[in-house]
Amino acid sequence: MMYQQAPYKITYDTTKYPFRDIVSNMLGLSGENRKLEELHLLKQYELVKRENDQKTDWHKLYYDRFVADFRASYLALVDELKKHFGYNEIIYQQIPTFRVQLANGNIAVGEWHKDKTYNHGISELNFWMPFVDTNEFNTIWMESEEDKGDFKAYTVQYGEILVFNGANLFHGNKQNNSDETRVSVDFRLVDPALFIPSENGSINMQVKFDIGGYFAKL
C-alpha cells in the first residue's frame, strides 16, 4: 500500500539506478572534488530563503541536464515503484525537484510548511531521495501525523527513499550544523483514482499541477 499516515522508507538498487554517479556527472564533479558531501568547498551561497532556494549554479546544471542525463533512469524507477505498489497506471512529477543543503549552517528549503499551502493536491505522496547518507542536521524533519507537532529527523541513507504525506504533514529543515552537504531530489506520485487536477501551479516550476504540466502519467 502506497498511502500511509506516517513517513516510511523504501529501498532501491543503486547498481541499477546509480543516481549518485549520475548527479555527480551532471554537476561536473571529478577527481578530488567528486564528493557531493563536499559541494560547499567548491562554492558557498548566502543563507537560503524561500525566494532563492532553487537558484544556485548546481540547480541550473541539474535542470539543464535533466532530460539528457537523469530522466531515463528516473522513469525506470517510477515504473518500478508503480509495480511495487500494485498500480497499472500512476501519475508522477515529471521533473523531480533538486535540493542542496550546504554544510556549516545552511538550510535547503526556506520555511516549515505543508505542501498543500503551496497549492499541492492532498492526495499527492512525496518521495524524498538523497544522494548522500544524511545525518540529523542535513536531513528532512517532519511530524508523524497532521498537526501532531512531534517533529523529528528522518535520516535516510543513499539507496533509500523516504515516502511521506508532504501535502498534509508539516516538514522542513534545521540548519545544517554538520560538515556534510546534502544533495537530494524529491518527487510526487499520485494514485490516478485520487488525482485532482489543478489550475494552480508550482511556485518553483511555474507550471500547472495537471497532467502534461507538472505531472505525467505512466
Ligand SMILES: [Fe+2]
Ligand atoms: Fe515540501
